[in-house]
Amino acid sequence: MSSVIHAAAVYLLFWVSLRIAGRRTLSQMTNLDLILLLFISESAQTSMMGSDNSLTNTLLVIATLIGINVSTSLIQRRWPGLGRYFDGLPLVIVADGRPFSERMQMARVDEAAVLAAARNGLGLERLDQIQYAVLERNGVISVIPKKNSERSNPSGPSSIEYPGS
Amino acid sequence: MHDPRPTEEPPDFGQDLAFQRGEWRAERIGWITIAGLILAAMLGLLGDGPLSSTSVDSPDGSLHLIHQRFGRVTATQALRLRFHPVADADRRYRVWISGAYRDANRVREVSPAPEHVEDDRGRVVYVFRALQIERSTEVTFYVQPRAAGRSPGRIGLVGGDSVAFQQFIYP
Numbered sequence: 001m002s003s004v005i006h007a008a009a010v011y012l013l014f015w016v017s018l019r020i021a022g023r024r025t026l027s028q029m030t031n032l033d034l035i036l037l038l039f040i041s042e043s044a045q046t047s048m049m050g051s052d053n054s055l056t057n058t059l060l061v062i063a064t065l066i067g068i069n070v071s072t073s074l075i076q077r078r079w080p081g082l083g084r085y086f087d088g089l090p091l092v093i094v095a096d097g098r099p100f101s102e103r104m105q106m107a108r109v110d111e112a113a114v115l116a117a118a119r120n121g122l123g124l125e126r127l128d129q130i131q132y133a134v135l136e137r138n139g140v141i142s143v144i145p146k147k148n149s150e151r152s153n154p155s156g157p158s159s160i161e162y163p164g165s
Numbered sequence: 166m167h168d169p170r171p172t173e174e175p176p177d178f179g180q181d182l183a184f185q186r187g188e189w190r191a192e193r194i195g196w197i198t199i200a201g202l203i204l205a206a207m208l209g210l211l212g213d214g215p216l217s218s219t220s221v222d223s224p225d226g227s228l229h230l231i232h233q234r235f236g237r238v239t240a241t242q243a244l245r246l247r248f249h250p251v252a253d254a255d256r257r258y259r260v261w262i263s264g265a266y267r268d269a270n271r272v273r274e275v276s277p278a279p280e281h282v283e284d285d286r287g288r289v290v291y292v293f294r295a296l297q298i299e300r301s302t303e304v305t306f307y308v309q310p311r312a313a314g315r316s317p318g319r320i321g322l323v324g325g326d327s328v329a330f331q332q333f334i335y336p
Contacts, residue, residue, distance in 0.1 A: 019188075020195030090178045091185055106189045134178050 003048070003057050007064035010044045015086075023088055023139035024108050087137040094133035097126075097146070107135055117141035211335060212237050223326035230320060230328045236310050237335045241273055244306040246320055256295040259323035260304055261288045266318030270308040277304070290323060310334040 029037075048061050076083040093104050094114055104110065114133045117140075118124035124145055132144040202211070209217030212235055220231045231245040246260060257280070262272075264287040279291040293304065310316060313336035321327020 016195070020192055020199065022192055084181070084184055088188055089184060090180050092178055092180055103185075132176070132178070134180075 002050070003052070003060040004064045006050070007048050007061045008068060010048050011065055011068050014040075014044065019088075022108060023135070023137065024113075090137060091135045092132060093135050093141070094127065094130050097128035097130055099127065099133075109135060109141065114141055114143070118143045118145075209233075210235060212240060213242065221328050221330050223321070223328045225326050227326050228321065228328050230330060232330050233332060235333050235335065236316075238310050238313050241307050241309050244308060244318075244320065245303060246305075247303045248322060248325075249302065258293045258295065259290050260293070261285065261290045261321055261323055261327075262306070263319040264288050266316065266320075269312060269316050269318075270310050272306055272308050274307040275304065276307070285323075 049057060072086055076086060091103060091107060093100050093107065093109055099111060099114070104114075111127065114130070115124075115127065117133065118127075118130055122143055122145055124130060124143065129145055130143055131146045132142075134142045134144075136142055205211055207214065209215050213233055217233045217235045218231070219234050220229060222229050227249050229247040231243075231247075233242045236242045267289045275291060277293060279293050281292050283290040283292060291304070310332075313334050316332040316334050317329065318332070319327055319329045
């Protein structure tokens with residue numbers, strides 16, 4: 001029983017921690033973020049497994065974590081309104097080439113990150129080439145170019161799907 | 166961030182600014198909570214640290230126990246008992262710990278090592294030879310709490326005084 005409770009508590013702890021840390025924290029993973037993630041999982045593993053390294057305990061912990069994960073997705077499908085509490089909502093951070101400064105500041109997104117997302121695949125070079133930039137629920141920035149924007153890498157957009165294209 | 170705010174609201178994209186502001190508020194409260202947790206841990210409110218370390222003396226002043234107010238399940242902590250050595254007739258010192266505390270904690274190590282351990286009417290008695298004790302007049306028990314919650318204990322000398330102490334163990 002304690003394995004299930006510990007695993008569920010660690011899942012809850014992780015969910016709260018990641019919501020507190022903000023969606024941008026692990027979406028753009030630097031080398032340091034990767035190491036941080038490894039350290040976090042290592043410390044959580046000890047708490048979940050305790051001194052019981054048996055196959056049964058491992059099975060229980062994995063089953064609990066996957067069970068909770070599946071349950072949350074089912075809950076979100078059944079009650080879509082609750083999804084926002086699990087993953088947040090999209091946020092428009094640039095419209096018509098102009099940034100929403102306060103939103104970007106609160107979401108800890110800078111202009112350089114938006115430009116990097118615009119360059120990546122879309123080949124855009126400037127903010128004024130962007131129609132909309134949206135901070136998605138998973139922390140990724142989606143960029144929708146202006147219809148008439150010039151692109152330095154015109155082959156890029158074909159590999160990326162975005163609304164309004 | 167050079168330009169003024171866009172004047173025209175873009176398409177919805179599923180955003181909800183009122184909810185988003187609530188989320189940011191919750192995020193900031195979370196940051197403050199994390200900072201508070203770190204500060205509390207540094208001060209010793211969640212385990213070892215300056216505010217956790219305390220001591221208690223027996224009424225006659227013959228015993229002095231140094232222990233932690235706060236501990237964590239399975240984390241080793243020390244109980245240091247200092248006393249004026251008064252040996253039994255058989256040149257032995259007998260230090261006892263209440264049975265309930267002993268049951269709630271696993272004794273990992275005792276320094277100096279006792280000659281042997283006895284059970285005595287619900288308490289556990291650690292017997293030391295006089296020579297071991299007279300060098301330091303201090304016995305240290307390294308214990309690991311088994312469960313979370315309040316953990317009261319009592320420690321003393323057989324035929325002498327004893328001290329009661331309280332701990333709180335975090336999960």
